[in-house]
Amino acid sequence: MAEAFDILVIGSGVAGLSVALAAAPRRVAVLSRGAFGEDGSSAWAQGGIAAALGEGDSPALHAADTLAAGQRRNDPEAVARLTEAAPATVRWLDALGARFDRGAHGYALGREAAHAHARIVHARGDATGAEVMRALRAAARAAAHVTVLERRCAFELARAADGRVAGVRAHGPAGVELWRAGAVVLASGGIGAVYRYTTNPAYADGSGLALALAAGAEAADLEFVQFHPTALAPRAGERGQLPLLTEALRGAGAVLLDARGRRFMPALHPDAELAPRDVVARAVWAEGARGGAFLDATRAVGGAFPERFPTVFAACMARGLDPRRDAIPVVPAEHYHMGGVRVDAQARTSLPGLYAVGEVAASGVHGANRLASNSLLEGLAFGRALGERLAQSAPEIAPAVLPGTRDWRPLDAAADAELADLMWRHAALVREARGLQAALAELAALRARLPAAAHGGDRLLLAQRMLQAMLARRESVGAHYRSDAPRAACA
Ligand SMILES: Cc1cc2nc3c(=O)[nH]c(=O)nc-3n(C[C@H](O)[C@H](O)[C@H](O)COP(=O)(O)OP(=O)(O)OC[C@H]3O[C@@H](n4cnc5c(N)ncnc54)[C@H](O)[C@@H]3O)c2cc1C
DSSP, X not given: OOOXXXXXXXXXXXXXXXXXXXXXXXXXXXXXXXXXXXXXXXXXXXXXXEOOOSTTOOHHHHHXXXXXXXXXXXXXXXXXXXXXXXXXXXXXXXXXXXXOOEETTEEOEEOXXXXXXXOEEOSTTTOHHHHHXXXXXXXXXXOTXXXXXXXXXXXXXXXXXXXXXXXXXEEETTEEEEEEEEEEEEOOOOOGGGSSEESSOTTOSSHHHHHHHHXXXXXXXXTOEEEEEEEEOOOTTOOEEOOBOOXXXXXXXXXXXXXXXXXXXXXXXXXXXXXXXXXXXXXXXXXXXXXXXXXXXXXXXXXXXXXXXXXXXXXXXXTTOOTTTSOEEXXXXXXXXXXXXXXXXXXXXXXXXXXXXXXXXXXXXXXXXXXXXXXXXXXXXXXXXXXXXXXXXXXXOOSOOOOOXXXXXXXXXXXXXXXXXXXXXXXXXXXXXXXXXXXXXXXXXXXXXXXXXXXHHHHHHHHHHHHHHHHHOOSBBTTBOBTTSOXXXXX
């Protein structure tokens, strides 16, 4: 019989490690695709964590900004829980050893687009995710109740005879493994690799969301996908993860230029470069078709670049671009999935025994568009709360599970590229019914050519469910823009 744990967490990003640490003294196993705590989006996060810690700010004001960014498609109760938990979440990280940047009066708080107050806690300028993950990793490695299971890909939920989720089948170094648990927590992050260009690392491929969908878990908001306006433009033939040029650069005064060196945002929105992300991203997409878009921080940041934005500076220099002197070519790229596995206020999915937290979950906090710096916060705050609840009342470990029903096989490289290309062409920043239907047809043809029921097959299912959700929402709202449908009244 396979080894059993009180709690099995799929994913070692901010969400997974927050659950694991807070669930002490329960026995927790944490599964991850690559190196523990280093392989998800969390380690790449730049800007920071939103929390109402400054003079004159409050959780209610933070909530108001979150609801406005989400076009009021958020769940106000979930937003209130998130924003109220934010200050204590930052202090928890501080106590765990995360070293945040400080000023004369406490945390140095940055300001980002659509935040009415300076409330972004950051570390080493633009290396917040790396610092937070360093602290979480160290704490988890030192915790006797946490078992680390690296380099494993979960591909199927295991069920007990009564139907509840009671473990996971994963492909590991020695082939297929079964890990049993009283509670399974999905903390598998985003879906970046479903698109040709993304800011996410390669393991954010939607496989966790896909396995939950394949098991019949309810999903929500699959059509709401956020594209970041300023990823470093790809070199010829490059695809997948592109370096991100943080929004904080525009917050610091960097401007967007067209191929002739003229600013184009002031004519499109009163907040110009600090307009909502979806507005800026579509404008950059349109300029891309006209010859290219460029982010110019030469005046606003100039010589201070290496010190203020070391991560971005290093990425640009590695491409032979000096952002102190040159405007940097940019493209939009998939950045964050607001939708995911539907969860209730206790992070329970529709499948008994399965919980979800972090980017893979649709908890209702983001609505149609995520407010910048709310996603690390969500994974940390809701992950910690879930861990504490499970510490009190983790379900019993089922004595046995039913046999598995399928094989594991990833999409091969050609099929993977075909999937990412068709989603980029038809289901990225500008969508319309005809294109979405064409994408569904291309997807069906791809599915017909591939052997059935492999792990990759579930990622095709995920794409299909996303396309169907995009077709079904016949309005433009937040990050979901339909060129053949009007903007919703409140959008
Ligand atoms: C470049 C970049 C910058 C960002 N900047 C910010 C920011 O400044 N502020 C902010 O709030 N947000 C930011 N975000 C978003 C934020 O980083 C993510 O939403 C958040 O880190 C997600 O955390 P997570 O724990 O849910 O998932 P992740 O950190 O992505 O971790 C997912 C984990 O799941 C594992 N996994 C996935 N599939 C499987 C599987 N099938 N089997 C086993 N394990 C699996 C992975 O290996 C990984 O360990 C940024 C994102 C990127 C990419």
